[in-house]
Amino acid sequence: MAVPISQAWTVATYVLKQKLKGRKRYPLVLMLEPLFRCNLACAGCGKIQYPAHILKTDLTPEDCFRAVEECGTPMVSIPGGEPLLHPRMPEIVAGLVARRKYVYMCTNALLLKEKLHLFTPSKYLSFSVHVDGQREHHDLSVCREGGYDIAMEGVRAAVAAGFRVTTNTTLFDGADPNSVRAHFDEMMAAGVESMMVSPGYTYEKAPDQNHFLGKARSRRLFRAILSNRKKNWEFNTHPLFSEYLMGKRNFECTPWGMPTYSIFGWQKPCYLLQDGYADTFQELLDSVEWEKYGAKSGNPKCANCMVHSGHEASAVDYNFSSLKGFWVTAKKYIFPSLYEDADAQKLLNEWPKTQRGPLVQIAAPVVDAKEEAAELQGVSRE
Numbered sequence: 343m344a345v346p347i348s349q350a351w352t353v354a355t356y357v358l359k360q361k362l363k364g365r366k367r368y369p370l371v372l373m374l375e376p377l378f379r380c381n382l383a384c385a386g387c388g389k390i391q392y393p394a395h396i397l398k399t400d401l402t403p404e405d406c407f408r409a410v411e412e413c414g415t416p417m418v419s420i421p422g423g424e425p426l427l428h429p430r431m432p433e434i435v436a437g438l439v440a441r442r443k444y445v446y447m448c449t450n451a452l453l454l455k456e457k458l459h460l461f462t463p464s465k466y467l468s469f470s471v472h473v474d475g476q477r478e479h480h481d482l483s484v485c486r487e488g489g490y491d492i493a494m495e496g497v498r499a500a501v502a503a504g505f506r507v508t509t510n511t512t513l514f515d516g517a518d519p520n521s522v523r524a525h526f527d528e529m530m531a532a533g534v535e536s537m538m539v540s541p542g543y544t545y546e547k548a549p550d551q552n553h554f555l556g557k558a559r560s561r562r563l564f565r566a567i568l569s570n571r572k573k574n575w576e577f578n579t580h581p582l583f584s585e586y587l588m589g590k591r592n593f594e595c596t597p598w599g600m601p602t603y604s605i606f607g608w609q610k611p612c613y614l615l616q617d618g619y620a621d622t623f624q625e626l627l628d629s630v631e632w633e634k635y636g637a638k639s640g641n642p643k644c645a646n647c648m649v650h651s652g653h654e655a656s657a658v659d660y661n662f663s664s665l666k667g668f669w670v671t672a673k674k675y676i677f678p679s680l681y682e683d684a685d686a687q688k689l690l691n692e693w694p695k696t697q698r699g700p701l702v703q704i705a706a707p708v709v710d711a712k713e714e715a716a717e718l719q720g721v722s723r724e
């Protein structure tokens with residue numbers, strides 16, 4: 343199993359309680375951003391383009407604990423910035439673990455090996471290491487030669503020390519599905535517990551605007567990557583979210599499912615957009631005009647978005663919204679599918695080898711409306 347049974351049980355009982363309380367909008371994972379500074383400047387990242395005084399500011403451990411208690415999620419993801427640059431990160435993680443929160447501390451792992459001794463292995467703590475693919479692809483993606491080797495040293499050290507280690511991989515246009523599948527083999531061989539893969543978001547502030555995926559291309563790419571799986575591949579994403587990426591089902595975004603808290607407060611409406619901030623989690627829920635977001639809304643900022651922070655909570659909610667949803671999901675866990683698909687194999691075999699050039703800002707991506715409409719036909723939420 344990709345997560346410990348205790349974690350799956352905690353999440354399932356939490357969601358059921360929200361359903362029994364009749365909460366229409368409930369948070370599932372807190373995206374806690376205690377800092378924005380980073381020791382990388384990835385071309386596809388929209389998080390580090392702040393002025394120096396903002397990059398120097400950190401949330402205190404007390405700020406973090408207050409946010410966690412306010413929204414009450416069973417899981418906390420700590421992105422950034424690079425969390426290992428926060429001087430009090432071990433204290434923050436220890437405090438969250440003491441509160442029995444399942445913590446995914448996202449890291450590029452450049453400092454993981456040297457800071458490992460500051461943390462204690464626990465079923466509540468996973469290092470979610472950012473690895474964007476095989477060596478060459480990862481180094482290009484994070485704009486740092488040698489980044490892959492340092493990250494993998496950190497991964498191996500953490501696995502050897504008994505920590506839970508997962509990986510997160512963000513894919514952009516030009517990704518080679520055969521290489522991504524080889525990357526999965528490498529990660530499993532390195533001893534990671536499970537992997538997460540998601541398309542990148544079209545950040546307006548990201549330096550490279552030319553390699554973001556449109557939805558139709560995302561579905562094609564993920565169908566090639568995630569069909570015909572190897573038995574030993576473990577993913578820590580909900581199986582129905584994985585099917586959403588492969589174009590087998592459709593979900594509307596539920597941005598409140600993974601709310602973001604940072605030095606600015608509660609970010610409206612989601613991890614990716616910044617349409618203002620709320621002082622409290624309740625104010626966030628009450629003040630955002632949620633109908634203005636998601637693919638159906640026609641909001642151009644949401645048109646190409648398929649990211650996990652917007653759509654995985656939708657899959658989990660569907661799971662617990664009906665007997666059918668429950669049964670469909672239960673089957674996926676009891677009888678995991680390898681998604682055998684001859685057409686996807688053909689797609690993979692014929693995928694052209696792409697050469698990605700330097701990551702520079704060129705132009706905003708163009709959405710092909712016809713391609714998008716054709717792709718969406720026949721895809722329905724079960």
Ligand code: SF4
Pocket residue numbers: 595596597611612613614615635636637643644647648649651652653
């Ligand atoms: S579709 Fe994407 S950008 Fe739009 S609200 Fe959802 S997560 Fe945010």
